[in-house]
Structure formats: structure tokens, C-alpha cells
Amino acid sequence: MNLLAAIASFTKVVETGSIVGAAKNLGLSAAAVSQTLNRLEEHLGTRLLQRTTRSLALTESGAIYYAKVQRIVADLEAAQSAISEPHAELQGRLCIASTAAFGRHVLAPLVAGFAARHPRLTLELNTSDSKINHIQAGIDLSLRIKPQLEEGIIARKIVSVPFIVCAAPSYLERAGRPDSPEQLQQHACLGFRYPLDGRFLRWGFIRDSEHYYAALNVTAMSDDIDTLAQMAAHGAGIARLAEFVAAPFIESGQLVPLLESSHGPRESATEPLDIYVCVQDRSAMTPKVKAFIDYLSAHLEQRWPQANL
Structure with a gap:
């Protein structure tokens, strides 16, 4: 029995919460993982699970x-990655999770x-606004x-994406x-209702370096930002959309950007959408993860050169 491989299978079963999850993570069959666990328990002379x-x-054991x-x-x-992967072609599975809209419009x-x-x-892109557990998934x-x-994850802001307040020409003609x-x-x-906890995400603005939320008359809501974009494009009202969602509608003339330069006594800027790249811990920063982060950072810098922080 390969003791280190058996220990790796055991830890993956514990971390993912199932033999099937560990098998998927390790690229093995569930039967193979189960047999390895049996051999490890026989070797140790005690039941682990x-x-x-x-x-x-x-x-308890x-x-x-x-x-x-x-x-x-x-x-x-980490030791194996440090001495081998930097000098070899990246391989294996790389699973990336993202909020639904950012994954659909930017990552894909x-x-x-x-x-x-x-x-x-082998790349896997998981797009969801639900809670994410790096280890289990x-x-x-x-x-x-x-x-x-x-708390507990390592997060670094990778880009700030502009928000655009916009509406259809038909709405502006009417209202x-x-x-x-x-x-x-x-x-x-x-309004956008955040799917994770049902909260309404308020519209933030910055004026004279101070942050504040605008009072709104919310007449319709959705938990999907692309649905809100379609509603706005058909004249239902004013929406606040991330630039990567709004851009195609603005280019086609279906939506018109608003509040780009306030005409009141003091100008206001729309608060941006901050995107963070996250890993479970420092050991998760493998060469393939670093390579993807570098690749993504370069493209985000090209698209939003003033917003990449």
C-alpha cells in the first residue's frame, strides 16, 4: 500500500464530506477510494470513519x-509543486468558482x-451566487x-468594475x-435582490470622497442581474448594472448611461463593484492557480486600466 496516497485519499474524504466528492477531486473512482480507505484502516488497526x-x-481515532x-x-x-510544476507544463484539474454574472460575462x-x-x-467553471465552500466543492x-x-479565506481585490446607472430611451422619453x-x-x-440572503443591494455613490447610499423608489426587483438588464432595456425603469452587463445594451442603443456627470451643486460618482480573488489558504496557491490569476489580472488591466487595484 502507498501510505501517502492512502492518507491523501483519507483527508480528501474528510474535507469533501463524501467518498464520491473525494474521488472527483482526486480523479479516481469511488470504489478505488473506498478500497484505499479500507486498506488504510487495516494498516492502522482501527476504524477511521x-x-x-x-x-x-x-x-474518535x-x-x-x-x-x-x-x-x-x-x-x-506544496513541496512537490515548488520543485516540479514551475518547470513543467501545467496539468490536472483547475476548478474556478465565480458569481454568476462575472463568470458568464467576463470569465467565460x-x-x-x-x-x-x-x-x-482540465478547466471547470462554477458560476453561482450561492455560498461557496472551497474544500467541499x-x-x-x-x-x-x-x-x-x-472569515478564514484569503481574499485580494483584483479589480474594481464601474457600475453604470442606465435606462432605455423609451423610459426617459416617458419619465x-x-x-x-x-x-x-x-x-x-x-433593484437587485442578492440571492444568498435576500438582501436588496443598495446603490452607493461617492461625493467629496464620502460614501453614501441614494434613496430609491424601487418598483421592481429580481435576483438575476441579466433579467434586470432586460427589464431596463424594455423600458421598465432605471437599473444599476456592472459595466460588463451594461456595455452591450449601451453599444446597441437599448440603454442610455445616466448620472455620468452630475449637474447639481456637487458631483457624485457611482461606487464601483469590487471583485476579489480568493483561495482557501496559502497552500492553495499552486502554480496553476497563480498562472490563472496572472492571466486574469492581465486581461482585467486591459479592460479596466484605471480600476485594477
Whole structure:
């Protein structure tokens, strides 16, 4: 028995919460992982996991053993990457998670270019606004907005994307054009309800270096930003959209940007959308993860040169 491989299988089962999840992460069959666990338990002379068809839990011995070996596995993977992968072609699986809109509009078009550079990599793009567990889902890195950030993960802001307040020409002909954030109270506004917890995301502005939220007259809401964009394009009201969502509608003339230069006594700027690149811990910064972050950073800098921080 390969003891290190067996320990790696055991730790992945614990971290993902299932034999199937560990098998997917390791690129093995569930049967192979199960057999490896059996051999490891025979080798140690104790049961590490209580397994049924519906549940899996650490035994007392298993909890003690996991606490001792989990750091060993991470250190060995980091050591191997440090001496081999920088000099070899990147390969294996790279799983990237992202908010739905950023994944759909920004990451998806870039994946093909990165895949062409690294043909031995298998890429998986998980786009969802739900809560993300890097370990359980086998995620290598994720792109998140501030409301998704959690304690315990390593997060670094990779770009600030402009928000654009906009509306269809048909709406503006009917209701007029607001000249300041304060006038939004007098208009039909389309609100985004954050899918994770149902919160309404307020519209932030910056004036004289001070941040504030505009009072809105919200007449319609959705938990999908592309749905809001379509509603705005058909004249339902004013929407606040990230630039990567709004740009095609503005280019086609379906939407018109608003509040680009306030005409009131003091000008206001729309607060940007900050995007963070996240990993579970420092051991997750493998060469393939670093390569993707570098690739992504370069493209974001080209698209939003003044916003990349």
C-alpha cells in the first residue's frame, strides 16, 4: 500500500464530506477510494470513519489521525509543486468558482484563451451566487464580491468594475432624465435582490470622497442581474448594472448611461463593484492557480486600466 496516497485519499474524504466528492477531486473512482480507505484502516488497526449509504463521520481515532496528517499532506503537495510544476507544463484539474454574472460575462470568454495556453489542464467553471465552500466543492480559486467574503479565506481585490446607472430611451422619453442621485426617488428603479440572503443591494455613490447610499423608489426587483438588464432595456425603469452587463445594451442603443456627470451643486460618482480573488489558504496557491490569476489580472488591466487595484 502507498501510505501517502492512502492518507491523501483519507483527508480528501474528510474535507469533501463524501467518498464520491473525494474521488472527483482526486480523479479516481469511488470504489478505488473506498478500497484505499479500507486498506488504510487495516494498516492502522482501527476504524477511521463510520460509513453508511447516507452518511459519513469521523470516529474518535479518525479525528485524532486527521488532525495529525492534514498538514503533512498540504506540505507535501506544496513541496512537490515548488520543485516540479514551475518547470513543467501545467496539468490536472483547475476548478474556478465565480458569481454568476462575472463568470458568464467576463470569465467565460477568457477561459478559451487560457485553455489554449495550457492544453493539459482540465478547466471547470462554477458560476453561482450561492455560498461557496472551497474544500467541499473542490474549488481551487473563486472570484467573489464583498458580500460573499468570509472569515478564514484569503481574499485580494483584483479589480474594481464601474457600475453604470442606465435606462432605455423609451423610459426617459416617458419619465424624464434624472440629473443627480437624489432625483432617483422620483423615478422607477429596478433593484437587485442578492440571492444568498435576500438582501436588496443598495446603490452607493461617492461625493467629496464620502460614501453614501441614494434613496430609491424601487418598483421592481429580481435576483438575476441579466433579467434586470432586460427589464431596463424594455423600458421598465432605471437599473444599476456592472459595466460588463451594461456595455452591450449601451453599444446597441437599448440603454442610455445616466448620472455620468452630475449637474447639481456637487458631483457624485457611482461606487464601483469590487471583485476579489480568493483561495482557501496559502497552500492553495499552486502554480496553476497563480498562472490563472496572472492571466486574469492581465486581461482585467486591459479592460479596466484605471480600476485594477
